[in-house]
Amino acid sequence: MDGPTLLPAIRTLAVGLLVPLGLICTFTYCTTLYRYHCDVRREPDGEGEYPTARSPPLIPYAIPKLGSTIGFSNQTVGKFWTWLRVQAERYGQGAFSIVLAGQRTHLIYSEDGLAAVFRSRHLSRAVLDRQLAVNVLGMSKEDSFKAFPDRTNEKEKITTERLHSDHLLSSAAVNTLTEKFIETFQAQLDADASLTDGLDINLYDWLWQLVFRASTTALCGSTLLEMYPDFDVDYRIWEDNLLGLLFGTPRLFARQAYRARDACVEKMERWLQAGYQHPVREGEDPSWTPDTGARIMHRRHDLYKQRELSIHSQAGWDLIFLAGILSNATPAAGWLLLHILSPTSAPDFRQRIMQELESCKRSDGYIDIPALTRLPLLNSAFHEVLRLYVDLLVVRQVDSSVALGTHHVRKGEQIMAPTWMTHRNPVFFARPEVFNPERFTTTNSVTGELSYSATGLGTNYFPFGGGHYMCPGRVFAKQEVLGIIAVLLLNFDITFTRFMKHTKGGLTEGGTDDFPTIKPGFAGNQVVGIQGDMRVRIIRRPLVTG
Numbered sequence: 001m002d003g004p005t006l007l008p009a010i011r012t013l014a015v016g017l018l019v020p021l022g023l024i025c026t027f028t029y030c031t032t033l034y035r036y037h038c039d040v041r042r043e044p045d046g047e048g049e050y051p052t053a054r055s056p057p058l059i060p061y062a063i064p065k066l067g068s069t070i071g072f073s074n075q076t077v078g079k080f081w082t083w084l085r086v087q088a089e090r091y092g093q094g095a096f097s098i099v100l101a102g103q104r105t106h107l108i109y110s111e112d113g114l115a116a117v118f119r120s121r122h123l124s125r126a127v128l129d130r131q132l133a134v135n136v137l138g139m140s141k142e143d144s145f146k147a148f149p150d151r152t153n154e155k156e157k158i159t160t161e162r163l164h165s166d167h168l169l170s171s172a173a174v175n176t177l178t179e180k181f182i183e184t185f186q187a188q189l190d191a192d193a194s195l196t197d198g199l200d201i202n203l204y205d206w207l208w209q210l211v212f213r214a215s216t217t218a219l220c221g222s223t224l225l226e227m228y229p230d231f232d233v234d235y236r237i238w239e240d241n242l243l244g245l246l247f248g249t250p251r252l253f254a255r256q257a258y259r260a261r262d263a264c265v266e267k268m269e270r271w272l273q274a275g276y277q278h279p280v281r282e283g284e285d286p287s288w289t290p291d292t293g294a295r296i297m298h299r300r301h302d303l304y305k306q307r308e309l310s311i312h313s314q315a316g317w318d319l320i321f322l323a324g325i326l327s328n329a330t331p332a333a334g335w336l337l338l339h340i341l342s343p344t345s346a347p348d349f350r351q352r353i354m355q356e357l358e359s360c361k362r363s364d365g366y367i368d369i370p371a372l373t374r375l376p377l378l379n380s381a382f383h384e385v386l387r388l389y390v391d392l393l394v395v396r397q398v399d400s401s402v403a404l405g406t407h408h409v410r411k412g413e414q415i416m417a418p419t420w421m422t423h424r425n426p427v428f429f430a431r432p433e434v435f436n437p438e439r440f441t442t443t444n445s446v447t448g449e450l451s452y453s454a455t456g457l458g459t460n461y462f463p464f465g466g467g468h469y470m471c472p473g474r475v476f477a478k479q480e481v482l483g484i485i486a487v488l489l490l491n492f493d494i495t496f497t498r499f500m501k502h503t504k505g506g507l508t509e510g511g512t513d514d515f516p517t518i519k520p521g522f523a524g525n526q527v528v529g530i531q532g533d534m535r536v537r538i539i540r541r542p543l544v545t546g
C-alpha cells in the first residue's frame, strides 16, 4: 500500500477506535455522575438516630477500570484530600467510594465509620501485606502466604502479636531499645571532633545520617553497616519509591527503584547469613549483639524459621521492619527539631522546651528518658508533628459484607481510612494548617499546672493506625524522637542561619520565611518527607563539671 492509500485507512481505523472509546467514556461519566448526584442527595433510610447503612456514593469517573486512579495518585500530598473535603462538606457525607485500579475502594472518615473499621472482625490486611511482600520486598508469592496468612495458626509457638507485645511494646523492651539507640547516637556525636570548634550544616540532612546509623545499629547490630557502609544510598532510593513499587509500577518504568530494592534485600540477606554463622549460645538471651542486633530481631528470626521462609524473604521482612523506624521516626524528629529552632515559631517556644529538657538531666549527665515522656510542651509538640505530618491510609480488605457505622461495604472491596480528612479538619482542630505546639496541652485552672493529653480525641486522631494492626513501634518511636531532641539541644548550641529552599538544581539559600515543605509523594506515606532544609551553626557546649 502506498502513502496516499495508507492515510485514509489509518484515519478510518483511528476514527473507528476513538469514536467508540469516546462514547464509552462519555456514557460512563454521565451514568456515574447521575448516580453520584442521586446518592449524595438521598435522605438517610431508617428511623431517627438509626439510619440504615448504605454503600458510600461513588465518585464519578470517565474511564472504566481506571476510575479515580489518576486523581488519587497526584503527588502533591494532600491535594486529593482537600478536594474530597470540599465534596464531604458540600454533601454532608462521612465516606465516599472510588474505583482505584479496577477495585471499589471506600474512603471512610466519619467517626462511627472509623470506630467500626478499627473494631471490625470482617476486615483484614493480609492481601495488602502480601502485595507489599511481593512488590516492595521481592518475596516469592509462596513465601508471602507463609509470612502473611489469611488466618493466624492458633498452634504456632511464636506469633507476630505475641512477639510485638513482649519485645517491642513492653516497657522493658522499649527502654532497652531506646538506651541502645541513644548510646549509638551519642557515640557518633562524641566521635566528631569538628563539633567542638563548630560546624555549619544543613540540619536535616546531617541528622538523617546520624539517626539512620543509630537506628540501624540499635535494631540490627553494628555488623550490617560495617559490611555495607553505603547501605543508606540504596535504602533512600528504595524508600522514595516504596509506594510506586507497592502499586506495581512495571520494572521498565522504575528500573532504579527495583535495582535499589534488590540491592537492599541482597545486603540484608548477606548480613543475615553472616549473623546465622554466630548463633546466640544455648541458654543465653542477650538484649543486643553486634551481629544480630536487638532481642526483637532474634525473636523475629525464630518466627521466620518457624514459617520456613527462604533467606531472601527473611531479608525482605527485616527490611520493612527497619523501615518502620527509619522512614517514620526520622522525619518526625526532623519536623519537630525544625519547628523548635525555626524563627517562624513563637519566640518563647524554644526557651520553654529548653526549661523542660533541663529538668530531665540526671546527675550522671545522662538523660532521664521516662521523665522526657512526661514533659507537657515537648510531648504536645510531638503529637502536633504527627497530626500535621502524618499522611496515613489505614488500608483493609473486606472479608465479608458488613455495615461499618452507616457505611455498607461488600466482600472483596477495599477500605481506606485517611488521617488527612480528620487531622486537618477545622471542626476537630482549630486552624488545622498551623503548627501549634500547645494544641494538646491543658492548664489546670486551680494549680496552673500544664499537662498534655492526646486521648479523648477518639478516632479523630490516629497517627499510629488502630485496632488489631495498630503500630507496635509507637512507644519506641516516641522515646526515640524525644531522645534525639534532648541529646541535641542539651549538648549543643544550635544557631539558625537561614532556610535552604528546594529547587530543581538542588538546595539554594532561602529567606527566614522559607520553612521546609512536604516532599511530594503518593497518598499514604505515613510520616511525610521533608523538602528543603535549615542551615545552622552547631557547636558542642563545654562540659560542666563539679
Ligand code: HEM
Binding pocket: 160, 321, 324, 325, 326, 328, 329, 332, 390, 392, 394, 395, 463, 464, 465, 466, 467, 468, 469, 470, 471, 472, 473, 474, 476, 477, 526, 527
Ligand atoms: C512516628 C513513627 C511511626 C509511625 C507514625 C508509625 C505508623 C504506623 C502505622 C500507621 C502502621 C499501620 C497501622 C494499621 O494498619 O492500623 C504501622 C505498622 C507497623 N509499625 Fe509503625 N510507625 C512508627 C514507628 C515505628 C517504629 C519505630 C517501629 C519499629 C521499631 C514500627 C513498627 C511497625 C510494625 C512492625 C508495623 C506492622 C504491624 C502489623 O502488621 O501488625 N513503627 N506503623
